[in-house]
Amino acid sequence: MTQTARRDVDPSTGEAAPPAFESLDPRTGEVVGRHPIHDEADVAAVVREARQAQTAWAELGFAARKQHLDAWRRMLARRLDEIAGLVCAETGKPLDDAKLELVLVIDHLHWAAANAEKVLKRRKVPAGFLMANQAATVEYLPLGVVGVIGPWNYPVFTPMGSLAYALAAGNAVVFKPSELTPGVGAWLARSFAEAVPDHPVLHVVTGYGETGAALCTSGVDKVAFTGSTATGKRVMASCAQSLTPVLVECGGKDALIVDVDADLPAAAEAAVWGAMSNAGQTCIGVERVYVVDAVADRFLELVTERARKLRPGGEPNAHLGPITMASQVDVIRGHIDDALRGGGRAVVGGEHSVRPPFVEPVVLTDVAADSEAITEETFGPTIVVQRVRDADEGVAQANSSRYGLGGTVFSRSRGLELARRLRSGMVSVNSVISFAAVPALPFGGVGDSGFGRIHGADGLREFTRSQAVTRTRFAMPLNPMSFGRSKGTVRRLVRLVRLMRGR
Known part of the structure; x- marks a missing residue:
């Protein structure tokens, strides 16, 4: 839904109030909430406030910070239904999907707080025989203030991969949520303030792209961005002016490879879930399948059977919610049309499946290799199933993309071997998207999918500066x-x- 900025009059003064915008329920167009549009001066002031609080937060040490983050985690667990309802309202996703997102968030927050000291504390390293008279140590110190620019598709889980790990490492955070889900970001900041009232180190600024741009130039010590590749490049260009380091997690065109010895029902179930859950609005979602020809007919039958059962709708228990960002509907329609014009076939759905704000499941096959449905991120409930001679050809086709975020392999005998050959940051073998739910594993991609890592030990170190010390x-x-x-x-x-x- 399109959002519009409004400037109201303050009844107490008669003067114009700061401009604000509305977040809308994409299923109905109803107003969910109103939020301020923070300009460059507002953002700079918030960053200054965060920096003032960060020193005391860092000086608490790992154990005390863990106690505060544990208090926040317990609060999130108690109020899971409340925040899940808000996620559901601002994104339109089914309520159970919103709750699943929160379950993962709570587990990641626990891991970050519990493991920060082990990963980041000062440790001895060998000095070598030339420097045998030196005691050598390395430790990881907080950067200061981290700016986080989050997406709308997983408005809690994705930014929490930066928020939780940056806070656990001793940083303050200024979070700019998507303009489609500002209420979720504001709720997170309020809940943290309630759980940790003495340390105001999590702040939120709301608005459109200009607010995010202001955060990039505000003097933060690092920017963690999640969004499109095009926007990620603009974030990098802006941060380059001040040599502000960036972590960039962009889109994907993830592939699933089905080998000749795969468990076909499990592979089909994974393909449909990976492609259709959250209405396909998942950066690590399955968009391409390369299935060995010998089992392709049966696999396609199983995928078709499962996809045809799914129905989008506005009710909380629908299989699929709406397309949250209205402009994405045209992208999805364009990719389907391009695939069909180039000789592809729709075995489930087709052009008629696009009914804004909803898109019904679409399964395509025999699609030309240069079709947009193969080369560009669709971000909708569509999937392309292509036949290959063998799993090795599947790997080659999967690696032909300029993206490299996640991937999936179904094979009883060659799973790990094929996984290692995929040009991607993460791979699940005989399951789908499992890597995102393991807090100890790093999350991130290569190529046009970005660089840097959240989650795990790598994610904790991402928000620190290493310091090497020698002592004679x-x-x-x-x-x-x-x-x-x-x-x-x-x-x-x-x-x-x-x-x-x-x-």
């Missing part, structure tokens, strides 16, 4: 790092290195 324990008989060294010092070192490292 005793004087070395040979000290080459001095103008007072003897003439034979370097000669002796060369002889020593040849003896110790030259063989």
Whole structure:
């Protein structure tokens, strides 16, 4: 639904109030809430406030921060139904899907708080024989203030991969949620403030793209962005002006490979869930399937059988919700039309399946390799099933995309082998999207899917700066790092290195 900015009059002063915009239920167009449009000055002020609070938060140490984050986690668990209802209202997704998102969020928040000290604390490292007189350590210190720009499709789970890990590492966070789901972002900030009232280190700014752009130039110490590749490039360009580091998680065109020995019912179930859940609005969703020709007919029958049972609707228990971002409907329609014009076949649905704001399931096959349905991210409840000679050809086809976010392999005998050959940041073998639910695993992609990692130990370190320290324990008989060294010092070192490292 299209949102419009409004400027009301403050009844107490008679003056114009700051501009605001409405978040709408994409199923009905009803207003869910009204939120301020924060401009450049507003964002800068919020960042300053976050920076003032960050020092005390960092000085708490890991154990005390864990206690506060655990309190927030317990609050989220108690009020899961409340925030799930808001997610459902602003995205239109089925209520159970919203609750599933919250279950994953709570588990990730627990992992980040519980493991931050183990991953980031100071540790000893070997100094090597040349520096045997040095005690060497490395630790990971917080950056300061992290700016997070989140998406609308998973408005809690996706940004929490940055929020929880950045907070656990000792940073303050300024979060800019999507303009389609601002209420979810505001709710998260309020709940944190209730659970952790003495440390205002999670702030939210709301608005459109200009607000996100202001966050990029506000002086934050890092920006974590999730969204389209095109917008990610603009974020990078803006941050480059101040050498602000970025973490960029963009779109995907994830592939599922079905080998000749795959469990076909399980593979079909995974393909349909991976492609159709959340109405296909999943960056790690399955958009392409490459199935070995020997089992392709049966696999396609199973996929068709399952996809035909799914129905979109506005009720909380529908299989699929609406297309949350109205402009995406035209993209989905265009990809279906392009596939069919190029000789592809629709075995489920077709052009008639696009009925804004809903799109019924569409299963395409025999699609031309250069079709947009193969090359571009569709982000809707569609799936393309292509026949390949063998699983090796499937890997080659999967890797032909400029994206490289996630992937899936169904094979009894070659699962891990095929997974290692996929050019992607994450792979599930004999399941789908499982990697996203494992808090200890890093999440992120390559190519046009972005770079950097959230989740796991890599995700904690992503929001820190490493600091290496050496401390002299005793004087070395040979000290080459001095103008007072003897003439034979370097000669002796060369002889020593040849003896110790030259063989």
